[in-house]
Amino acid sequence: MYSDEELLAAIVEGCTSSFTELYEKYKVRVHRFALSRLQDAELASDCLQETFLTVWKSAASFTGESTVSTWPFGIALNKIRETRRKHRQTESLYGGLQPLSEGTYSEPSDERLTVLSAVRALPEEQQEVVLLAYYAGVPYREIAKLQGVPVGTVKSRMFLAKRGLMATLQEGKI
Numbered sequence: 001m002y003s004d005e006e007l008l009a010a011i012v013e014g015c016t017s018s019f020t021e022l023y024e025k026y027k028v029r030v031h032r033f034a035l036s037r038l039q040d041a042e043l044a045s046d047c048l049q050e051t052f053l054t055v056w057k058s059a060a061s062f063t064g065e066s067t068v069s070t071w072p073f074g075i076a077l078n079k080i081r082e083t084r085r086k087h088r089q090t091e092s093l094y095g096g097l098q099p100l101s102e103g104t105y106s107e108p109s110d111e112r113l114t115v116l117s118a119v120r121a122l123p124e125e126q127q128e129v130v131l132l133a134y135y136a137g138v139p140y141r142e143i144a145k146l147q148g149v150p151v152g153t154v155k156s157r158m159f160l161a162k163r164g165l166m167a168t169l170q171e172g173k174i
Helices: 004-010 016-038 041-061 071-090 112-122 125-134 140-148 151-171
Strands: none
Touching: 004 016, 004 041, 016 041, 016 071, 016 125, 041 071, 071 125, 071 140, 112 125, 112 151, 125 140, 125 151, 140 151
16 A cells, blocks of 8 residues: 555556555545535535546645645535535525435434534635534644645634534523
C-alpha cells in the first residue's frame, strides 16, 4: 500500500490504479460528508463523482497547503456549496429534498437522525466544522485551511456548535 503522496504523484503521471486506490480509500468518508450536508443520496453521489473527477484532473495542481487526505474534502466542500446554491435558486434545499438516509451504507438510528437534525439547525460555518471533524475525521488545522480561517476560529465555531447542539437536544426542539 502506497502513501497518499505517492498515490497522488502516480495520479499526476496518469496511473489509473493509483487513482482507484485513492478513490477506494476515501469514497465512503467523502460520500457520507456530502450526504450529511446535502440530505440527498443522489446529489451526494454526484458530489462524490465530481470531487474525484476534480482530483483526477487537478492532481498536478495540488499545492500541498493541506494534506492529501483532506484535499478531497476541500473539493467536496466546494461542490456541496455549489450544489446548494443551485438548489436555492429553485427551491429550499432542506424543505424540498428527501430526508437524510445513509444510502447503501446502513440505516441511521433514530438517535443519529436526531443529532444530524440538530447539526443542520446550526449556522452554516458551525455545521461544516462539526461534520468535517466528526463525520469526516478532518483535523482542526485542515478544517481551518478548508474554510480559510485561523484554527482559533474553527475551535470557536466548534465550541459554539457544541453549546448549540446541547441546548437544542436538551430542550427537545428537534
